[in-house]
Amino acid sequence: MIDSKTISSWERFYRGNFINSLSGFKPVSLIGTKNNNGQSNLAIFSNIVHLGADPPLVGFVNRPLEAGGHTLANIETSRFYTINHIHSSFAEKAHQTSAKYDGGVSEFSKVGLHEQWVENFEAPFVAESKIKFGLSLQQIIPIPLNNTYFVIGKIEMVFVDETYLLPDGFIDMVKAESLCSSGIDAYHTVSYLDRFAYPKPNLPVKKIDNK
């Protein structure tokens, strides 16, 4: 057993790798925003969490402001942002968005991904992403415990190819080759184990045929 005293005694990067792994595999995605001057911004986030389906809400954790990055400031100004799945075909480009570029450049052009704009929606989508959605800001909750921010958005529009949409509304992210991540810097492909029906007490688990 490793106790909290031991963890806090560790060198910063070792502790970062360890604690970032613990919470499990993460839904890594690219968040697209634009600033006051229409300059686009693209940043990689893995601290994204489903909040509810009705209304459709998704949250993400933004790091302390002093850690840099323009995503939160842009969202506060424009009130809109996009979340774009990352696929095997552009994992390196997605990772490269976390390099510290100057404020005046767009990560889109620097890493070689393409902007996709929708009329009257104030944030860029990633053209290369096969599953992506646009959100309107609902609430920013400051978390004084570590100076992070929990940002909640409502899903306003979704782009998903019909190829990945099953008859019951489930999106086949394995077929779309969406990635997950772990730790700070690991990217993973994902395979099906099973889908299970809603369980009942004292009855065995039933598998769902995922077709």
Added chain:
Amino acid sequence: MIDSKTISSWERFYRGNFINSLSGFKPVSLIGTKNNNGQSNLAIFSNIVHLGADPPLVGFVNRPLEAGGHTLANIETSRFYTINHIHSSFAEKAHQTSAKYDGGVSEFSKVGLHEQWVENFEAPFVAESKIKFGLSLQQIIPIPLNNTYFVIGKIEMVFVDETYLLPDGFIDMVKAESLCSSGIDAYHTVSYLDRFAYPKPNLPVKKIDNK
């Protein structure tokens, strides 16, 4: 493009499958608690999110209280809980914890998983889990937007077999066969694509040898 009007017009289960898929692959785990009478409780959660490494904080989203479940009430009383990774070997048992059992029974015994207790820590771990951690409650943030709760805990102790611990602190969850989930009911195995070094502007992404 699917707009928010279309989404809100959908039948509840179709919408649930769709919106629950959108946020990406999820870090599915079992949360262990106990109530005032020492009765243990085990429930499956996928809305778990890394909040920061120093202090080591993890958050999860608890559904509205009227949706049932004893996890949040138990955490409010005992102030402690555990998060336990789910592996391929017991996915069905983990899924079965979400059946609506009466308050008087422990999901541990009902689904065939085993409690593991640590002296002076007021919540049960899952013996079968190869990566697990105990948390102390720090804050419960009510989210009036959909009556959910964002629960923040500090990692107080970690159990992880040395086999899964790499020299830089990274935990090899692929080797441990930890699962991720998608939608409401799908479970997935995970493989390595790559680890990448911290990126710098105008330099190509470097791979990390994950040994």
